[in-house]
Amino acid sequence: MSMQTPATQSMFQPNQMMRRVMGGAFVGVGVISILISLGMLVYLVLDVAMRGLPWIDWQFLTSFDSRFAERAGILAAIAGTAFMMTMTIAVSLPIGVMAAIYLQEYAKESWLKSFIQINISNLAGVPSIIYGLLGLTIFVRYMMMGRSVLAGALTMALLVLPVIVVATQEALRAVPSSIRDASLALGATRSQTIWHHVLPQAFPGILTGNILAASRAIGETAPLVTIGALTYVPFTPESPLDRFTVLPIQIFNWTSKPQAEFHDLAAAGIVVLLLVLLTMNSIAILLRQRVGGTSRRRIG
Amino acid sequence: MTTNDGLVRAGLLAAASAVAALALACGTGDSGRSGEAASTAASKGSPTAEAGKPIEPSNKAALATLTGNIVIDGSSTVYPVTQAAAEEFRNYAKNVRISVGIAGTGGGFKKFCAGETDIQDASRPISQTEAIACADKNIQYIELPVAFDGLAVIVNPKNTWVTCLTKAELKKMWEPAAQAKINNWKQVRDSFPDKPLKLFGPGTDSGTFDYFTEAINGTAKASRGDFQASEDDNVLVSGVAGDEAALGYFGLAYYSENKSKLKLVSVDNAGDGKCITPSIATVNNGTYLPLSRPIFIYVKKSVAERPEVKAYVNFYLSKSFTPLVESREVGYVSLGDKFYDAIAKRFNAGTAGTLFPKGAEVGATLDRYLQ
Numbered sequence: 289m290s291m292q293t294p295a296t297q298s299m300f301q302p303n304q305m306m307r308r309v310m311g312g313a314f315v316g317v318g319v320i321s322i323l324i325s326l327g328m329l330v331y332l333v334l335d336v337a338m339r340g341l342p343w344i345d346w347q348f349l350t351s352f353d354s355r356f357a358e359r360a361g362i363l364a365a366i367a368g369t370a371f372m373m374t375m376t377i378a379v380s381l382p383i384g385v386m387a388a389i390y391l392q393e394y395a396k397e398s399w400l401k402s403f404i405q406i407n408i409s410n411l412a413g414v415p416s417i418i419y420g421l422l423g424l425t426i427f428v429r430y431m432m433m434g435r436s437v438l439a440g441a442l443t444m445a446l447l448v449l450p451v452i453v454v455a456t457q458e459a460l461r462a463v464p465s466s467i468r469d470a471s472l473a474l475g476a477t478r479s480q481t482i483w484h485h486v487l488p489q490a491f492p493g494i495l496t497g498n499i500l501a502a503s504r505a506i507g508e509t510a511p512l513v514t515i516g517a518l519t520y521v522p523f524t525p526e527s528p529l530d531r532f533t534v535l536p537i538q539i540f541n542w543t544s545k546p547q548a549e550f551h552d553l554a555a556a557g558i559v560v561l562l563l564v565l566l567t568m569n570s571i572a573i574l575l576r577q578r579v580g581g582t583s584r585r586r587i588g
Numbered sequence: 589m590t591t592n593d594g595l596v597r598a599g600l601l602a603a604a605s606a607v608a609a610l611a612l613a614c615g616t617g618d619s620g621r622s623g624e625a626a627s628t629a630a631s632k633g634s635p636t637a638e639a640g641k642p643i644e645p646s647n648k649a650a651l652a653t654l655t656g657n658i659v660i661d662g663s664s665t666v667y668p669v670t671q672a673a674a675e676e677f678r679n680y681a682k683n684v685r686i687s688v689g690i691a692g693t694g695g696g697f698k699k700f701c702a703g704e705t706d707i708q709d710a711s712r713p714i715s716q717t718e719a720i721a722c723a724d725k726n727i728q729y730i731e732l733p734v735a736f737d738g739l740a741v742i743v744n745p746k747n748t749w750v751t752c753l754t755k756a757e758l759k760k761m762w763e764p765a766a767q768a769k770i771n772n773w774k775q776v777r778d779s780f781p782d783k784p785l786k787l788f789g790p791g792t793d794s795g796t797f798d799y800f801t802e803a804i805n806g807t808a809k810a811s812r813g814d815f816q817a818s819e820d821d822n823v824l825v826s827g828v829a830g831d832e833a834a835l836g837y838f839g840l841a842y843y844s845e846n847k848s849k850l851k852l853v854s855v856d857n858a859g860d861g862k863c864i865t866p867s868i869a870t871v872n873n874g875t876y877l878p879l880s881r882p883i884f885i886y887v888k889k890s891v892a893e894r895p896e897v898k899a900y901v902n903f904y905l906s907k908s909f910t911p912l913v914e915s916r917e918v919g920y921v922s923l924g925d926k927f928y929d930a931i932a933k934r935f936n937a938g939t940a941g942t943l944f945p946k947g948a949e950v951g952a953t954l955d956r957y958l959q
Contacts, residue, residue: 354675355668355671355672355675355917355918356917435704516661516691516699518661518687518688518689519671519688519689519690520667520671520674520675520687520689521687522674522685522686522687523685523687531657531659531687541690543820543822544664544820544821546825546841546842546919547845547916547917
């Protein structure tokens with residue numbers, strides 16, 4: 289600043305006062321935005337927690353739905369959600385990651401690749417109800433799976449696949465190409481390079497993408513309503529072909545009951561859903577820190 | 589690493605706020621009265637003679653050995669009855685897995701006539717088109733009325749000018765010709781004040797909409813389109829409760845749960861000044877016309893002989909369950925022992941087909957099931 293020539297100094301209007309005001313205003317707008325979004329979240333979570341928490345006890349977690357609010361529980365929905373999500377991840381994770389590896393590491397730049405790439409990005413933005421209709425046509429009707437956990441899980445797998453592919457590609461892209469070059473230079477094959485060096489490096493990012501995708505799927509209601517997840521299910525699904533219900537459907541069902549105490553019960557269901565989400569995310573963060581640590585050591 | 593942490597946190601927040609938003613959207617306008625349920629659950633009396641406590645089934649040992657799956661779908665109006673019957677049945681037959689869906693009467697019949705479900709819940713008799721669809725797939729059914737339902741016409745408690753409306757006045761408000769024309773209370777009756785008329789009603793997929801339009805306008809599904817429609821009756825409750833000039837209709841059960849927020853309108857069927865207020869008594873004795881109706885279950889004939897289905901349907905129609913039809917949690921009007929006995933007999937004889945060959949009828953009585 290002090291090195292400026294007199295000529296530029298005369299043209300340069302420091303206007304420090306104004307700049308400081310503008311700078312401060314910018315920070316202020318930022319802080320207000322944060323407060324609005326956080327405030328809404330805090331309000332919503334508090335509202336749900338205050339209404340729902342008194343209802344959450346062992347009985348609520350281990351009972352099936354009932355027409356009496358104080359006897360109703362969420363067991364079938366928890367079991368249905370857990371069963372369905374396990375199958376969804378088991379199907380979508382390998383397919384999604386392999387697809388991303390192919391696109392990112394093997395596929396040559398061509399019109400076909402960019403065509404596929406654009407379509408995957410577009411699919412990630414398709415409304416979920418469309419996936420429900422697709423699942424209804426393909427899995428429920430054509431492949432005769434019926435309105436089962438399996439059909440629900442496969443529909444959800446379709447829904448999350450594009451998200452997983454995009455996130456995995458992102459993670460693979462973040463691995464420096466010097467690592468690939470070094471591995472190849474030492475005589476490793478391409479697949480060895482990917483398995484031993486690229487994937488471990490990219491693993492935290494891949495995991496994050498998958499958790500985000502699973503978090504999206506766990507709250508989805510529309511596609512499951514379309515394929516026919518049920519309302520009153522007083523049993524836990526035992527085989528992939530059993531009928532089922534999931535947390536969001538159980539919550540929705542309670543909110544549409546006339547009795548007011550069921551609306552509080554729905555809040556309790558939401559608290560459970562939030563806890564499931566938080567647990568999933570914490571497990572992922574833990575996993576990622578451990579795996580991330582070992583991979584870094586291996587590379588070092 | 590920090591970017592990844594940020595991503596996770598962002599995702600968490602997004603998921604949390606989405607869920608929380610759902611909660612807020614669904615849960616507006618109700619008060620916490622959680623303690624009330626337990627005390628009123630069993631004690632609520634009912635004016636009909638056969639009300640009382642359900643008796644234990646005589647075949648308890650046999651019920652306990654039953655296994656199998658029963659798949660039920662259909663009307664959300666019938667759902668509370670069928671769900672309650674399934675819940676009570678489960679106390680005796682632990683290993684029978686009964687699931688109940690709420691695809692709507694029309695949506696349910698599609699599944700039923702495609703052979704996907706064992707029992708269909710219906711808030712109106714099977715239509716001719718649906719009967720043909722079932723016949724095409726060679727699906728025979730046993731038609732069983734299970735309860736009466738009344739539709740309540742409701743206004744805001746601050747509405748001082750309406751206590752009774754004639755069927756003709758309701759038609760004037762709701763008929764297709766009223767669209768964009770009838771939008772003031774004064775147009776309905778001269779003595780009404782000059783206030784905008786705001787209408788609330790169930791969505792077009794519901795059997796309640798079908799029945800109301802049939803009963804009031806003369807043709808099922810013939811309605812004006814410019815009213816606030818929702819499949820969620822709680823939305824209708826808060827809509828009417830929040831607007832002095834509003835009028836809406838839905839199942840009587842929703843009114844009895846929201847008495848403090850709404851005002852019930854009596855209905856004068858013939859226009860002769862005889863205003864009937866809907867209640868368990870007036871629905872049951874058939875005087876609340878034209879807005880009361882029987883609701884049904886349809887049992888697929890090919891599964892009716894399966895022991896668990898046979899046991900469940902007989903339980904549904906027996907004194908082990910029917911006294912609960914009028915309890916607060918179910919909220920419908922009992923048909924009475926005479927009818928339940930006759931209808932159980934119809935089921936056990938395996939009498940297939942409908943006694944409503946023309947579909948829904950307004951003011952239908954069930955005497956035909958006694959023969």
